[in-house]
Amino acid sequence: xxxxxxxxxxxxxxxxxxxxxxxxxxxxxxxxxxxxxxxxxxxxxxxxxxxxxxxxxxxxxxxxxxxxxxxxxxxxxxxxxxxxxxxxxxxxxxxxxxxxxxxxxxxxxxxxxxxxxxxx
Amino acid sequence: xxxxxxxxxxxxxxxxxxxxxxxxxxxxxxxxxxxxxxxxxxxxxxxxxxxxxxxxxxxxxxxxxxxxxxxxxxxxxxxxxxxxxxxxxxxxxxxxxxxxxxxxxxxxxxxxxxxxxxxxxxxxxxxxxxxxxxxxxxxxxxxxxxxxxxxxxxxxxxxxxxxxxxxxxxxxxxxxxxxxxxxxxxxxxxxxxxxxxxxxxxxxxxxxxxxxxxxxxxxxxxxxxxxxxxxxxxxxxxxxx
Numbered sequence: 001x002x003x004x005x006x007x008x009x010x011x012x013x014x015x016x017x018x019x020x021x022x023x024x025x026x027x028x029x030x031x032x033x034x035x036x037x038x039x040x041x042x043x044x045x046x047x048x049x050x051x052x053x054x055x056x057x058x059x060x061x062x063x064x065x066x067x068x069x070x071x072x073x074x075x076x077x078x079x080x081x082x083x084x085x086x087x088x089x090x091x092x093x094x095x096x097x098x099x100x101x102x103x104x105x106x107x108x109x110x111x112x113x114x115x116x117x118x119x120x
Numbered sequence: 121x122x123x124x125x126x127x128x129x130x131x132x133x134x135x136x137x138x139x140x141x142x143x144x145x146x147x148x149x150x151x152x153x154x155x156x157x158x159x160x161x162x163x164x165x166x167x168x169x170x171x172x173x174x175x176x177x178x179x180x181x182x183x184x185x186x187x188x189x190x191x192x193x194x195x196x197x198x199x200x201x202x203x204x205x206x207x208x209x210x211x212x213x214x215x216x217x218x219x220x221x222x223x224x225x226x227x228x229x230x231x232x233x234x235x236x237x238x239x240x241x242x243x244x245x246x247x248x249x250x251x252x253x254x255x256x257x258x259x260x261x262x263x264x265x266x267x268x269x270x271x272x273x274x275x276x277x278x279x280x281x282x283x284x285x286x287x288x289x290x291x292x293x294x295x296x297x298x299x300x301x302x303x304x305x306x307x308x309x310x311x312x313x314x315x316x317x318x319x320x321x322x323x324x325x326x327x328x329x330x331x332x333x334x335x336x337x338x339x340x341x342x343x344x345x346x347x348x349x350x351x352x353x354x355x356x357x358x359x360x361x
Contacts, residue, residue: 096184100192103180
């Protein structure tokens with residue numbers, strides 16, 4: 001169990017460093033880093049607080065705290081992925097609308113250009 | 121006889137082998153009908169072929185898929201004040217001589233959409249077994265939702281009026297739109313009618329729906345239909361979503 005918690009702490013720190021590095025290099029935007037930063041900090045805190053983890057596993061009715069830990073990790077990452085699915089869906093909708101608007105505006109410009117050329 | 125302001129739209133993606141013939145055939149049959157080819161970022165000479173044949177072009181900057189293209193055409197038609205829009209495929213399967221019958225039914229019945237359906241009575245090419253099974257399956261699925269069983273819910277030969285244009289400009293399925301469109305219409309208590317039409321073989325190219333994609337097609341469309349039912353709050357809607 002101790003080794004699992006240490007591994008989780010290392011992974012959380014690694015995630016935190018990667019996200020901060022990506023932020024510094026502007027690979028991800030600040031508003032999109034919040035979920036990852038919150039997830040890594042939460043997992044780091046959990047890995048360093050065995051009492052909290054055991055209380056949580058007892059609340060879930062699990063005898064093994066490591067199962068509760070894995071369940072928490074799963075829920076945290078599912079939550080983050082769901083949030084990004086919503087963001088990506090919204091961006092796709094905006095992209096499609098924007099693309100259609102650009103195409104229609106280009107078409108209007110083309111028509112105006114043709115009409116201007118046809119005039120004597 | 122075509123009355124009112126009518127636009128013909130032809131969504132096309134890599135249809136260089138057929139698009140010119142399709143456009144010319146429409147121009148010969150209905151010379152006064154404006155034709156708009158919506159090019160979905162083709163990598164071949166579709167745009168040049170369509171333009172040389174006499175069509176106007178709406179070129180989307182990147183590949184949107186069939187539904188995105190058709191919706192762009194509907195949005196343009198709505199903005200330009202067209203009263204009705206006819207959509208045909210760019211592969212030559214639809215006979216432009218059937219267009220006046222679709223428009224006549226649209227005006228006569230006052231419904232929002234008319235679908236040109238393949239039928240034995242009208243002659244012409246009948247579809248292959250797998251597609252027939254698919255059509256039958258979706259007819260069964262749609263019957264309790266629509267309260268009637270459409271003959272060919274997969275047909276891309278449709279005419280819509282301005283009320284439908286307004287709705288489709290805001291809410292339109294992006295991939296494989298034909299079946300989901302019927303559910304979108306039903307949510308607003310809009311009506312559709314069917315007109316038996318001749319369906320021909322593709323002039324060139326292949327269908328984008330391969331054996332593997334047909335499985336994805338079924339799942340995607342079923343999910344789309346389900347989502348549209350979930351969105352329905354039980355109240356009849358006459359306006360946009």
